[in-house]
Amino acid sequence: MSDNKLIEIQHLRKEYEEVTPLLDVNVTINKGDIIAVIGPSGTGKSTLLRCINLLERPTSGKIIVDGEDITDHKCDINKVRTKLGMVFQSFNLYNHLTVVENCMLAQTTLLKRSRQEAYEKAMELLKSVGMEDFALSYPEQLSGGQKQRVAIARTLSTDPEIILFDEPTSALDPLTVGEVEEIIAKLAGEGCTMMIVTHGIEFARSISNRVFYMDQGGIYEDGPPEQVFDEPEKERTRKFIRRLACLEKKLTEDDGHDLRDEFQDIFGFLSNYKIETKRIVKVCNAYEEFYNLVMRYIVGEDKTVYVSLEYYAKEDKLTLSMAPSSTVEMNEEFYEKLENTLEYKILCNYSLGYKNEEADEGFGRRFTMEL
Amino acid sequence: MKRLLPVIIALCILVASFILLPKSEENKKDSDLLETQLNEYIAKMKENGETDELEKYWVTEYDRGNAEVDKSGITGENGKIIFAAEASFEPACFAGEGGELQGFSIDFIYRFCREYGYEPEIKCYEYTAMNDALSSGKVDIAVGVLEDEERAEEMTFTDNFIKFDIIAVYDSAVSNGFNSLDELNGKKVGIQSGTGYEQYLEVAIPDAEPVFFGDFASIYPALQQGKIDAMLTESVSFGVEKTEMPSFVAIDGSLETMPLRTAVAKTDDGGTFLDNLQNSFSKTFLRESRWQMFVKGVGITLLLTITSAVLGTILGLLIYLWCAHGKKAETKFTNILCWIMNSTPTVVLLMVFYYVIFGSYTISNTVVAIIAFTIHFACIFYDHIISGVKAVGNGQVEAGRAQGFTQDQTFFKIIFPQAAEHFMPQYQGSIVSLIQETSVVGYIAIMDLTKMSDLVRARTYEAFFPLLATALIYFLLIWVLTSIVKFISKKIDKKNRKKEKILKGIKLS
CATH class of the missing domain: 3.30.565.10 (Histidine kinase-like ATPase, C-terminal domain)
Known part of the structure; x- marks a missing residue:
């Protein structure tokens, strides 16, 4: 089953000046995993995600993405990053480019696709997230939910192996949360590998096939949703789930x-x-x-x-x-x-x-x- | 109308203050009377040997440090007279012990006042400013002036009370010297602009190359550093100069003997405003094809501004990238550099570069100015980039890096275009400042627009037209440059693109 191994994390440790959210994380992420990362705040959920694409540099430990050790200093991290996609809480669209150009930029610059190819792919993706009519609009003209949908299309434009969602709906008002969750659910249904840090329990339960409950400096409990949400094995997980509801x-x-x-x-x-x-x-x-x-x-x-x-x-x-x-x-x-x-x-x-x-x-x- | 009230009030205050300001005209004495008295007195001095006495005491047998003017016997019963004398020109007029004015011009003034019962008030001016002071009525008599055709239009000259020779001097420490004036043919000779000595150089040593300096104090270092081969100076002051710089040697021979006179303002002989305007115009631009000087000046100013702006922008960008790729050390170094550049006035900066940093190198002064302005502009632009990038924020940097863009790709394709939108207004302002700052390059003997205007002013002895013309030309230059910058910024603004431009090269199905 080593063909399926996408990301291997070994003894990952991340220290900050005041706090050490991750002490010793060891986990393997496989192709096809749809992982929901839940837990109280400050437990390192976002940190874990951001270590995988090296937006945070681990204090120690090894992370192997698709066979390449990204924690090695000789590694060309930019190449590896094209295989990883990230969707941010604050969208982070390129404000000086139109929507379609946002989805084209990485394709033409990094993947060296022709503008025609990049355009067609971008329009296809925008259609799938329902934003094709806004192709020539600028991000500042869009609402939060619309921006996030574009951000998802942008991430998909480089055909990443896995998409990392860092609290994708936390900045949206409750009514628009639904429209974005719908898109993510659709992607999950199509078999896209993803890791989502979220506070929406019902959403997490409905789309994930694996749940990380993070607490105490690492992945406290790791299991299928039926287990983590309904019959948690560990005490703290149980307390958290109960409190959430x-x-x-x-x-x-x-x-x-x-x-x-x-x-x-x-x-x-x-x-x-x-x-x-x-x-x-x-x-x-x-x-x-x-x-x-x-x-x-x-x-x-x-x-x-x-x-x-x-x-x-x-x-x-x-x-x-x-x-x-x-x-x-x-x-x-x-x-x-x-x-x-x-x-x-x-x-x-x-x-x-x-x-x-x-x-x-x-x-x-x-x-x-x-x- | 109500909305204009603040403006109206401000204007009223302005007008009132001008009305209330004491007019220098109030003290204007009768020029004709003064002229008569002066000529009368000078004739008397020549007759009874006082002029020879003056020359002996202050020049030939000058006892430096002990020579004093007799300031007694002033009654002031006939009123106060305001005199203009050339500042800091030993032994004509200089500040001696305790700041007391001494010198033969001062000596003449006190003798004259004693004779006619006046009380003297002495103001020290730069030589070229003395005419303005006289014609605007700020002073009644100018002492120690040379007569020439142009000046004679604005002032009435009396007889001379002392004379001197124009001589050439070399520094024996750096050169083997010259035995006669003829040997200066083909050499560089330093001249203080505004003295008009270049005319005599042209006649006496036709193949010598004159190099102009703004003030006398700039000529010495140039001679000592070998930037010029010789300099022109006055025989009266050479004795003093030699005590300061013993290695200076005077070449035998005089270029011309110059009688030093006094002058009073010319009584206005009429002429309509338009006539005067026309006269000023022709003097400033047409006579001796002076408009060519302005054109050359504009050329230099543009060269300095555009080159420094372009090179400075590029350098600033390079510095930013260097710091971005580096660590604390690079940023710290850059901060110190910018701090020094921003804390030093442009004039001082220029002179430091010319006389200190590049002092012992033969390098064109234009090049030095460009280097100085380039580094200065680069530091300013660096600050613009920093503030622009900060305004864009870190989110898009993370998005770019997460997609796989390198640090430079993220900067150039994503951050910089947006940062530019933020700093564009300040950048335009910096360009305008740059062009204005180039106006001080005259201090290191570059003939830019301002310097040319100075030279013309020194020859025509009037301030109005050359200054107005210069200001107008600067205004136009700045207008043109800012229009260009605005045009460029519009072109690179991503948001202004039309649909066709955005979808260039794409066939829509």
Whole structure:
């Protein structure tokens, strides 16, 4: 299977002045791998990517790309780089050239193709990302999503062996994220080898055939998506995945005046999981009612409530929990009269179930409902 | 109308300040009276041997360091007279102990004032500026001037109160010397521009080559460095010069005997403004085909500017690339170089290059100027490139390198075209500055436009027309050059291309 080995990373170490994100990374990337790189911030996801095409020079270790050791100083890195493609978070299009020229420049200069050939290939690629009508536009005339699509076409123009995506959708607003993710998914479907650093879990799950969860100075867990996302083998992975699918908030009495910000966050969070709008609206309403209910019955000065909205994708289960901080006391009536309150009745219409239980340490009772 | 209010206010302030400024005309004395008194007094001096006394005390038996002017007996009962004397010309007029003015011109002034009950105020001027001072009424009498046809149009000369010979001098430390003036035929002879001595050189030693210098202090080093074979100077001051430079030797013989006179302003004999304008025009451009001098000057200025701009741009780019490929050391060196270049005034820089760095080499002064300006411009352009590149940002550099472009390819194909857009306005400004800075090359005896204008001014003794003409010509030159730069920058601006240009060589299906 050595025919399939594209990139071999051996004992890769990257040190910066203050921090060492990568301690000792060892991994092999094969042709056809569609790797999602996830993990908390600062764990070296981008660093790993940028070491592969030597935008960052490793402090020590070996990286072999397509049989060539790029960490060797005698290596002609420019030649190797033409086999590697990169798509950046901030697009980095060549602003002084038109869209089509952006996709032609590397072809004519590095691959020595004729302008005619380069043009035809560029137009073909632009068509596949839906940007052929903008061929003679300049990057400054495009929106973020459009720029990223052009950037992808530009990368493909040199027929790279693998494309490295460094948080391709992080700079886009939630509505345009989708259009770019669609393109990437299409590429994955065509068998393109790629490595994507992303925060979009659902997206990562849907297209990848291998997941790197990065933590503790290296690739903490490496496995197929079904494993890493649904049944993580290791503890920290489990904690991360769980946290990702969870929206946590701290509300005080003042927030009650305008919960619209909260609704925005809920909407953004849940659209990641492709939950339909009707359901999201239900969640928002339940949120508001729940909040009013709890606030009404808090006794004392400090009216603070911890809210969490969790989505368990496997079972399509949405859970909304609220817990006042332990320093807060709930009015005695609350426990008795809860089921008689109007709010409660309304909530029951929304919810599929309700629980009232002892919460974790440091909190009062936790109220959970399923939506 | 309201929007013009600030402009109107500014203009009012300007006009008011001119009205309130004390006019030099107020002190103008009757020129005719002064002329009569001067001639009267000089005749008296000659009769009673005072002129001989003057010559003996200040020239033939000059006791340097001890000779003093008798400044007593000034009553000032008939008012104040303002005199102009040539600055720093020992023994005619110079600053002695304690900064007190001494010299035979000063001596004459005090004797004259004692006789007629005036109080003297003495202003020191460059020789060529004395005429302007007189005709604009800033001074009443100029002392120690040579008469000639052109000057006679602007001032009235009196009799002479002392005389001297024009002599030629060589430096025995660098040359075997010359036994007679004839031996200077075919040699280079240094002359201070504005003295008009070239006329006498032409007559006395017709095949000698005159080399002009802006001020006397520039001629000595040239003689000592062998850039000229001899220099012309006055017999009165040679004694002093010899004490400073013992190796200087005077060649026997006089080119011409020059009577030193005094002069007063010519009373305006009328003539309409237009007539005067026409007269000025013909004096500045037509007489002696002086327009040819202007043309030559323009040629030199353009040569200096364009060569330095082109070479400086290329050099600046090379320096940038050298630093980009190097490490801290290269950048540090360049920063120090730019710091020195930017902290030194252009004039000083030029003179350092000419007299110090290339001092002992025979090298054309035009070449030295081009070298100096090129290095200076390169440093400026280097800063432009740095700021332009910074404005483009690092993202596109990474994108380029990630695609496989080399450092140079990324720079030339991606970064530089965009950096150029950013620094183009400053670059245009630098070109304009360059052309203006070339106006000081007269200091190292290059005959550029400004220097030619100076020479014409020195001959015609009027300031208005030559200066106006020079300013106008510079204005036109700058206009043309900036238009060229603007045209070039438009041509290379990628965003201005038409569709056909972008898709050149491509057949659309």
